Amino acid sequence: MRFNGNHGSRPWIRQALSAAIATMAGLSPQAGSAQDFSFSGFATLALGKTSGACTEGALAGQYNLGCTRYIADWGHAGVYRDSWSAKQETRAGLQGTLTFSPELSATAQITARTLKDQHLNLEWLYMSYKLSPSTTLQVGRKRLPLYYYSDFQDIGYAYNTVRPSPDVYGWEVVNYNGASLSHNSSYGDLTVRSELLLGSENSRDNPYTKLVYDEAKDVRWSGIGGFTVEASYDWFTGRLSYIRSKLRQTDRATGSVDVDSGGKHQTFIGLALNADVGSWIVRTEFGRSDREAVGYKARYYLATAGYRWGDFTLTAGSSNYLETAYPDAGYVPVKLRSHLLALRYELHKGGALKLQIDRVRDQGTPAYVGNSRLLSASYDLVF
Known part of the structure; x- marks a missing residue:
């Protein structure tokens, strides 16, 4: 999802982003700046x-x-505790698109947290080529489309809650390098x-693993492959996704291999069923993953219902994340209900301003994060 507009009052931003995209795409900044450029x-x-x-949890010491x-954010290790803090989810990003012709363009997005x-992270950097009016080939770095909100998960203004449910959203890998059609x-x-x-992805000093290990880990998802299908009809939108890959995790200091899926793939299946009927807004997502190399399978869902009146939208919802361990894996399953x-x-x-109350019940034995309540607020902006 993109939020474009006329930003003629900020020519220096346009010029800087245009030059950066052109340089990263292998073109001269002078050539890139002469093209049609837009940013948001x-x-x-x-x-x-x-x-x-x-309550005592089982997370890593820090x-x-x-x-x-x-x-709140598994993929970036954003964890709230019992004192006020704004560092866990505060972020800002810029996206620019440099258009060379009606068929060819380059897009980049940087996000600061x-x-x-x-x-500062480079989230997107890809070239797009329209093979036909309805078919597009993209090559480069993109978001891995595991979820309904994947492409615009960082854009808080795009949804009515402070965050998509962490019970559903969050694995080690957020992006991938490769191609999509x-x-x-x-x-x-x-x-x-x-x-x-x-495609594939190498995540060095992976943030997700810091939730579990005191030592820094490198994570590689290789042989990533999959598909998504999204259908819209009037008030209804449905989305089906299937992603699989191989997994390898190594200790950053010693180089020793902690996890290796070998020839086996981990798989992720997702289904979203959403409705916008008048003032009512319904969002649901269901998913399951099979991660034998790590020792568990998982099922998860979220369901929210919102009602819009005037400038206000009230949303209530629940979510669940339930793991099942493989026999003899020695793995303690995580079980969360929110x-x-x-x-x-x-x-x-x-x-938009948002205020949210979350309640989490940790049903694992022993507890993984423990029971808690979270009071959070956000100001989300697009320009």
């Missing part, structure tokens, strides 16, 4: 604090401090978009 941006200022009875804790060691078609009022993809209540206020065009 987003930002989120979020803060939160957990509360509840003191994340297991305090009485209570809440994992306030989390330690994750201040997408096709759009229409059948009367029904529109269908399908995409095939392949509920949320969120209020969004459209402060101005392109800007």
Whole structure:
């Protein structure tokens, strides 16, 4: 999802982004700046604090401090504790597209976060070529489309809660380097978009693994392949996804292999069923993963219902994440169940304030993160 507009009052941003994209695409900045260029941006200022009875969790030492804790962002290791903090989810990003011809363009997105060691990341850098009016080939670095919100998960303004449910959203890998082929078609009022993809990703000093290990780990997903199909008809949108890859995890200091899937693939299947009927907004996602190399299978879902009146939107929902261990794997399954209540206020065009209460029940034995309540607020902006 992109939020474009006329930004003629900021020519220096246009010129800098245009030159950067042209340089990364292997062109001279002078050649790139002469092309048609557009850009957009987003930002989120979020803060939160957990509360509840003191419980002991099983996270790595730096994340297991305090009485209570809440994992808001698994992929970037954003964990709230029982003191107010704004570093876990605060972020800003810029996206630019340099168009060389009606068929050929280059897109880049950089995102800055306030989390330690994750201040600036290149999220997207890909070339697009239209093979036909309905078929597009993209090559480069993109978001891995595991979920309905994957492409615009960082853009908080795009959804009505402070964050998509962490019970569903979050694995070691967020992006991939490779190629995708997408096709759009229409059948009367029904529109269908399908995409095939392949690639790989190397994540050095992986943030996700820091939740579990005190030592730094490198994670590689190789042989990534899969597809997504999204269909829209009037008030209904449905999405099906299937992604698989091989997994290898190594200790960054010693180089020793901790996890290796060998010839076996891990798989991720997702289904989203969404509805927008009048003032009502319904969002659901269901998924399952099979990660034999790590020792477990997982099932997860989220379901929210919202009602919009004027500039306000009230949303309530629940989510669940349940692991099942493979026999003799020696793995302790994680079992989380959550509920949320969120209020969004459209402060101005392109800007929204949100207030949200989450309650998490950790049903694992022993507990992984422990029970907690989270009070959080955010200001989301697009420009």
